[in-house]
Amino acid sequence: MFRPFLTTCLAAALALSPALPVLAAPFKLKGEPKVAMVIFGQKNDGGWSQAADEARVKMEAGLGMKIPAVDGVKENATAIRPVVELFIKRGHNIIIGTAFGYSDTFKELSEKYPDVAFFNLSGTTNGPNLESVYGRTYESQYLCGMAAGAASKTGKLGFVAANPFGVVNWTISAYELGARKTNPNATLNVVYTGAWNDPVKERAAAQALAEQGVDVLGQHVDTPATQIIAQERGILGTGHHRDMREFAPKATICSSVWTWDKFFVPEIKKVIAGTWEPAPYGAFITIADGGTDIACCGTAVPKAAAEAIMAERAAIIAGKHVFAGPLEDREGKLRVPAGQTLSDADLWKMDWYVKGVTTQK
């Protein structure tokens, strides 16, 4: 997952040892390609799992093949292993997993079945036939933050988040950076629910934020509850995972949406063609390559702001980094010096927030 680091390592390795390039040999698929997907939650959860399943349907069209899926596979080795082995026994040789908690089991299975190609969304393990994939979600959340800042009248924004660690912390800071871009005084109040899928707690958190006078609610959890509350309370919201206009058409002004098929159709074609080389530290993909993109913007976002958001999106595709220096955390400590950007390694272990963010202790 740490590409620049990896490039340095690989360059060093190549220079030092002529034997090492063997490691980087492309993966060769044996037999007819058959893809299968193992989904963490229920296919129709309205969020993360449904986004994966919708990408699966698009991949079926893009690759011209049936892609069966099993949903509701919990993050336990005892649940994951039999499903994957059943697929392999039926001749499936490209397996896509969809949960961080599959990482160890996928690593173990990829070693047991070296002729099968494994992918894992939000995984942490990699290997000669295993690639973890995640999107640079801070890009789309930054753009939605811009929409939130532009649409807010009070400048007080709220955010319902799952758990405090790298992938969630970076969306929060990016959201606030985006909001300040369109509204320099915007502040962001964050509530962590401690769970990815707990609509009851998400509802309570969203309502508490609304009570505090927040007028736009962002989120990084797995269900649409936050946007539904925003609509009920007559305020605005920005979604994650999928286009939340489905659940809250009036309130939703921007959604950060997964575009997995955009990544997987060409990637699987590479596997089939025999040119696939899994990134040794995982694929950490941008808007351009099919991580998350935005569905934007609702009518509450002024036209000029909407244009600014699209211009910023184009700049990101052209190479702009959201976490570019100089960047201080909320305690005033310099985290990214001027002229530099936050490294991928630092992103994954991000445990700080930019100014303007308030969180639980």
Next chain:
Amino acid sequence: MPEALPVPLLSAAPEPPRRGRLTVEIRQHATGWHQGLVLAGGLALGMALATAILLACGVGLSDLIQEFVVSVVSSPASLSAVLIQAAPLAIVGLAAAVAFRVRFWNIGIEGQMILGAVAATAVAIHDVGPAPLRLVLMMLVAALAGMAWVLAPALLKIRLGLNEVISTLLLNYVAFNGLLHLLYGAWRDPASSFPNSEQYEAAERLGELGWENLTWALPLAGLLTVLCWWLLNVSRFGFLSRVAEANPRLGEGQGLPMTRVMLAAALLSGGLAGIAGFSICAGVEYRMTQSFFSGYGFSGILIAFLARNNPLGAFVTAILVGVLFVAGQSLQVFYGIPGAMVQLIQAVIVISVAASDFFVRHRVRWVSGRRSDV
């Protein structure tokens, strides 16, 4: 002096009803084969309903037989998946059965599993003790931690009469939030910065048996089953626990140590749950994850109920639950049956078996009506 009314010594037999009807009577004693027959009937009914649902979903009958019977039993991968699944299920089933035997309703099995895993992981992370003894030590502290977590509810029940259903259930949430606190804080995996503990070293993992992925977790579950069977069915403690199950007040009146029996069974239950947590972390996940315990608490209750708190029955039931689980997965893989539908089918089967208990405890009879020509 008023004329005494004739009082019959025995009340006359109730008049037969005008029309025939079903009556339900409590059955005092059911023979073993009767119980078995009723259970088999419940299972058959559940399977029949499940088959009907699946046929309606478009799965062929011969395919069903192939998936459920042939492939689960004949394929080593499926069989090992069933057994791997069954080992921790059997241990939580025992944990529930031991507590339920003395009417201590331990709903806190998941919390005790978490405490067990936390203790075992602490030993693993800090490399406590010499490597060859590490696993034994991990199991021991896991059992003690599970016991500690159930001690407070047990004492509260004994001293203050506090309902243990509430206290053990609520302590699950305390344990879970404690787990999150550790995994998002001090014990976050330094290798990936992701919220699970670092991987256990080789000496901290239950060894493989050399067949498929089976580990020593299965023999451990078997050993615990036999121990619990001896304890509940052979030993003096077993006799006392039967008194506690039937009528603790009567036992108390006879001078039997009912309170101590209840406390011991509750602690044993917590200890077993702690060991279950250890067996999953050290035998399957090789680290402590956020969700290793998820669902086991209710599975344990279910298994103990279906097995009527019999340890040997719990082991067998755990294997059957494993079959149900693995067969359910193959239905999803091969026929695209949605996960929710599979859960529905599993629930139908389990409810049929559980409901058959009614016919063990009750006798249902047809009482014919009064004949009109009399």
